[in-house]
Amino acid sequence: MIPRRVLVAGATGYLGRFVAKEFKSRGYYVRALARSPHKLDDMRGELDEIVAAEVTDPKSINDVCDGMEVVFSSIGITKQKSKLTWKDVDFQGNKNLLDVARRTGVQKFIYVSVFNGPDLRHLEIVKAHEGFVDVLKASTMNYAVIRPTGFFSDMAEFFEMARRGRVYLVGSGEDRVNPIHGADLAVTCVDAVDGERQEIDVGGPEILTYREIAELAFRVQGKPVRISSLPVFAMRLVSSAIRVFSRHQGELLAFMTTAMTGDVVAPRTGQRKLEAYFHGLCGQ
Template identity: 45%
Template sequence: MSPDRENQSRPKVLVVGATGYLGKHMIQCLHRRGYWVRVLVRDESRLADVKDLVDEVFVGEATKPESLIGVCDGIEIVFSSLGITRQKDGLTYQDVDYGANKNVLDLAIRSGVEKFLYVSALNADKLPDVKILAAKEHFVSELRESSIDSIVVRPNGFFSDMKEFLSMARGGRVYLFGDGEYRSNPIDGTDLANFCIDQFSFRNTCVDIGGPDVLTANEIADLAFAATGQKRRVTYIPLWITKALLFGMRKFTGVETHGPIEFFLTVLTMDMVAPSTGTRRLADFFQDEAKTEQSQR
């Protein structure tokens, strides 16, 4: 089969948010599973470690629709994990998590894209007062009301988010909220990417997903101490302190300052448990990260 005919037979996916943690895992998994991949990026240099796995690079800014003309042409499925944790460069959560995704959605509809998969966050639909989550769910509403077949995936926290536990353990002390018994099941990037690809066969669905192990914050701290070889030292922060801090920050700082803290203080002081998938375990991730750091010293 000629290269042109082979490319025509491979399902074509546009990856938006390609330079992020999940985006890079998605590129790797799509390539491994035989998809043709176009990526939308602002800075092509940030693709260096996965560029060889990409069939086509489209340089543009999702917040600027005039730079996106043609990005969805010939595409069958759009995957987007585009979003920001911190507001910067004058851009708000509404500008990016909602507005930039809406720009891509509009072009996807015009180009006849069959499906659009968007990655939100676990419990985003239940926490409307958290600004970053409100922006994500604003787009979810827009997507589900559109004419395109929509797939919404709401994952739990990523393994990469858990690195803060390792950092604290290396420093000799981990700080936890309440009694440390809030539960979560964070998910590995490869497991999540493969789960998202599996969802391509569905239409107009919303699904929550997490990793294979449901762990308390205490148990995550123990895994971090074990990986770093440090003695267990934990300080528990009363919940009233976190509530007072969040109240004060909302009152006296702008959302660009309190937005990320608002998000993390909210999700770390409640159970965050989703249906489980995958095989990659947080204990192994911590051990691998600790070994990598030691080898780099």
């Protein structure tokens, strides 16, 4: 049987790596798109092809979808520092990729936005994600939009703060989240290729308060629990002030403040627990 062919854009990132592996484990031919292919050196044996290209440079991606049936993209700015904005990458970069996918006859485009995206468009990062979703929906392309809660990789921030001795929470820390491991989310992403649903909210198996996550981070490291709560109004003031000097950093802080001051609980999937993930970080 001829394997189905997928382009994984974002394969050098936390989620993209798991998605590339999940596609491979289901027998797909996997082409990974990377602006820094060396980041995939440890995965060369697991991928069929690696193409060097930049979604923000349309000429470089002209041929990347040739022969592909499916495009998956988790391309987006998270912690990367450069002059590029979310609009340049999350919106325009993914739009450039969609244009190429449409021209080359790709059958389905799977895209990763954020949970509650449609209600959070006032935040720049979400506006870029959901702006692209609008373009995707308006196109003739068959699509699925995945809207996950926080990834385990983001919860690692709590682990690092605990390692340094104190975790700072925004507000009371009593808001809840069900974070998800990249491998569990990858299953949902790949299932979406043959699924009927076009918009998929998804989170991990455990619902925890931010305070419980902080306590877990200390417990796993055998350290005394030291938690400080930062008032929400102060965080809002600080993010507005930082915006004056760095719009990007100010927006990141505003996004974080919003994420930690309201429940972020989506339909549950997967089995991987945060405690095991934190234990895995202990050796690093």
